[in-house]
Amino acid sequence: MVYQQTLKYIKIILSVFQHSLKEYCKNKLFAILIVFSLFSIYASLLVGIMAVDQEFRVLTDFGLGLMELMAFIYIVYMSAIAITEEFKLKTIYLVLSRPVPKNAYLLGRIISLFVLAAVILLFAGSFQLILLKFRGFAYPPLYHKILLLIWMKLAIISSITIFLSFISTSVITTVIISTMLWTLGHFAPETKFLIEKTQGISQIFLKFSYLLIPNFQLYNLKDYYDTGLNAYTDNFKAVTYLFAWVFATFGFSAFIFEKKES
Amino acid sequence: MKNEIIARFSNVSKIYKIKRLYSARKSVALKNFSFDIKRGEIIGLLGLNGAGKTTIMKLLAGLIFPDFGEILIGGIKPILSEAKQKIGFLPELPYFYPHMTCLEILTYYAKLSGLKGFKEEVNKIIEKVGLTEHVSKKISEYSKGMMQRLGLAQAILHEPELLILDEPVSGLDPLAIHEVRNLIAGINKDGTTVFLSSHSISELEKICHRVIILSRGEIVKTVLSDAWKIAGGLEEIFIDSIKGNNDENRLITVH
Amino acid sequence: MRLNAIVMIKRIYGLTALSCIIFLTVSFYIWQNYKPFFPPPNQIKAFKTSAAQDILALNLGMRRLFADLWFVRLMQYYGTPEDGVSIYKPMTSEQAKAYGGGKYPDFFLISQHIIQLDPYFKNAVLYSAACLAFNLRQPEYAIRLLNSALEYLPKEWKYLTMLAAIGYSKAENPEKVASSFMPLIKEADCPVLVKQLAAFLNKKAGNYANAYKIYLDIAETSKDEYYVKNAIKELHKMELKNKSR
Known part of the structure; x- marks a missing residue:
């Protein structure tokens, strides 16, 4: 009985996941962003040539930076409208009037966004590798790990954005807050520095913020992958942190979604 | 079996809170609403705009929750999956994903409803509602009548025990109305209980076994088909009931 | 229920x-x-109007990318003619001698800015230190730059080697300078400017064989046209000199 129910639950998640992924990939914005990111990566050739002997480093850095930025823009926007658009267009009625547990539906949507992020990164990453090969360069060190960590960053911000979409008043607000969290998340080492320098209420406030803002520097291997130091991201910390954020935001989102009326 | 109660409303009240900047205005959509839906019936819900018809439909479909009272479908709360398995819902304006085709949409809903062997079911339903010619067209190309037929198709896809239709003939031309009416009658003949709302008296007269007249969130009168046949029509009964229930202190409900 | x-x-x-x-x-x-892996933000001193860009680099988690941009700017800055030299007229012999060894007052500041953004950008450190010490004749700035880079990579042998080379240069020992460069230029990612310097210093010290090998390497591997042309020119000179013997 439990096995059958679990199987049914998983089938629902898979159905929502398949449908959502198709929807995201058919979106015109997806096509525009893919083309734009590929064009930008290609255009980074110019900067690479200007860098002369540092061409490999510049090409790799630019490519990774641009693909992360493009993927971030698309994933945040899609996460912001994932559920809210359904409510706005009222297509949610015909889904929730079916025997579909709300948390299963939510999980299907979240997983589809994670897979979408992976698709974007794999596509752009392959293009960059072809470009590097074309310029006569080898496979950058730890490239696969860098992409994986970028994907983890995107997974965290996507989960946060979905949660924010339940509590904010508009898509623009959600996107703005997510963007702020993205930038603050990269500011984590600086926040830690400020905590050490401040006292009193400011310090308490900063400690609280530090706890509640995701630390994206944990996943920023693209900034220090060839330093030669044994300081690459601790896999255990990265995975645990990702799990904690995704699980927490999913839990809170599911809570609000259960209570939400259509 | 015929008198078995398939759905029950027990003293249900629903209050909408319309949020303002610093406060919220309360609007009572339903007050102490109680009635039963018996198996095999076609029950109509008749009322003016803002009477609370869509609120009742959504409560039954588990899309919104009552503030007071209890709703049960086969002894189960509508928000639970087991209850939703028993119902099929058609909202007032069915919204579909415009880039999808009829086949894709129905396949998606079939999977969500947990149907096994859904390919055959989907093809059968498409034929039943008369959309075979338009199977490969995108929803954005559909007319109102076609959308309504598709809406009915998704509602009956998983052979529900109770069909909830919110204004199924609203905005349709006479031919389409006739087709939809026949479809509903055919579905009821197969054993499905139908609960539909409308503000078109003539439509309810032609198809329902029983009509509930609603005004400002309260049941004013329940009329059996024999009663309006004897009285020469439902219209007089409806107007008398509504005028009799005129209460100037009540806020107009919103749905 | x-x-x-x-x-x-x-x-x-x-x-x-x-x-x-x-x-x-x-x-x-x-x-x-x-x-934290990188230095705190108070270590980044804004260069002219770079404050907004620096904050953007931190906020987007792209310190390395922005350091790359600044390195490109540094090369462009160093590659543009100095004050008093027109790009439309051929240089005088004095100007040609001084070319690459002129004022470039912002060179150290830009180099320092690159290290502040990405303290692990080794090639930028080597390039800047070599330029400052041997071209711009500002060895103190070169030493300062290397010392600040060593704070983050204290065991980096390339920085220590460059410091040694600068030390020998101050002691006016060109042979020692030339030999101290040799381990550096064996690295695949060694900046071409350092290779060119090594070749020049070996030639100055009379090690023509070494100088020839280095110029050949530059001609075959470098992507900078200027250095490749110069290397080919030097190789011809050395071949002619060898034939005339």
């Missing part, structure tokens, strides 16, 4: 409570154990 509803409610609240506990535990653990 009441039991189902109660179970469902318990599940929702239970899931939310569990989410809170896991999240707070893990966040606290990460907070306690996280050690």
Whole structure:
């Protein structure tokens, strides 16, 4: 009985996941962003040539930076409208009037966004590798790990954005807050520095913020992958942190979604 | 079996809170609403705009929750999956994903409803509602009548025990109305209980076994088909009931 | 049916409570154990109007990329003619001698800015130190730059080698300078400017064989046209000289 129910639950998640992924990939914005990111990566050739002997480093850095930025823009926007658009267009009625547990539906949507992020990164990453090969360069060190960590960053911000979409008043607000969290998340080492320098209420406030803002520097291997130091991201910390954020935001989102009326 | 109660409303009240900047205005959509839906019936819900018809439909479909009272479908709360398995819902304006085709949409809903062997079911339903010619067209190309037929198709896809239709003939031309009416009658003949709302008296007269007249969130009168046949029509009964229930202190409900 | 509803409610609240506990535990653990890899922001001194760009670099987590941009700017800055030299007229012999060894007052500041953004950008450090010490004749700035880079990579042998080379240069020992460059230029990612310097110093010290090998390497591997042309020119000179002997 439990096995059958679990199987049914998983089938629902898979159905929502398949449908959502198709929807995201058919979106015109997806096509525009893919083309734009590929064009930008290609255009980074110019900067690479200007860098002369540092061409490999510049090409790799630019490519990774641009693909992360493009993927971030698309994933945040899609996460912001994932559920809210359904409510706005009222297509949610015909889904929730079916025997579909709300948390299963939510999980299907979240997983589809994670897979979408992976698709974007794999596509752009392959293009960059072809470009590097074309310029006569080898496979950058730890490239696969860098992409994986970028994907983890995107997974965290996507989960946060979905949660924010339940509590904010508009898509623009959600996107703005997510963007702020993205930038603050990269500011984590600086926040830690400020905590050490401040006292009193400011310090308490900063400690609280530090706890509640995701630390994206944990996943920023693209900034220090060839330093030669044994300081690459601790896999255990990265995975645990990702799990904690995704699980927490999913839990809170599911809570609000259960209570939400259509 | 015929008198078995398939759905029950027990003293249900629903209050909408319309949020303002610093406060919220309360609007009572339903007050102490109680009635039963018996198996095999076609029950109509008749009322003016803002009477609370869509609120009742959504409560039954588990899309919104009552503030007071209890709703049960086969002894189960509508928000639970087991209850939703028993119902099929058609909202007032069915919204579909415009880039999808009829086949894709129905396949998606079939999977969500947990149907096994859904390919055959989907093809059968498409034929039943008369959309075979338009199977490969995108929803954005559909007319109102076609959308309504598709809406009915998704509602009956998983052979529900109770069909909830919110204004199924609203905005349709006479031919389409006739087709939809026949479809509903055919579905009821197969054993499905139908609960539909409308503000078109003539439509309810032609198809329902029983009509509930609603005004400002309260049941004013329940009329059996024999009663309006004897009285020469439902219209007089409806107007008398509504005028009799005129209460100037009540806020107009919103749905 | 009441039991189902109660179970469902318990599940929702239970899931939310569990989410809170896991999240707070893990966040606290990460907070306690996280050690920033880059220097604090007060170590980045804005260069002219770079403050907004620096903040953007930090906020987007793209210190390395912005350091690359600044390195490109540094090369462009060093590649543009100096004050008093027109790009439309051929240089005088004095100007040609001084070319590459002129004022470039912002060179050290830009180099320093690159290190502040990305303290692990080794090639930029070597390039800048070599330019400052041997072209711009500002060895003190070169030493300062290398010392600040060594704070983050204290065991980096390339920096220590460059310091040694500068030391020998100050002691006016060109042979030692030339030999100290040799381990550096064996590295595949050695800046071409350092290779060119090594070739020039070897030639100055009379090690023509070494100089020839280095110029050949530059001609074959470098992507900078200027250095390749110069290397080919030097190779011809050395071949002619060899033939005339």
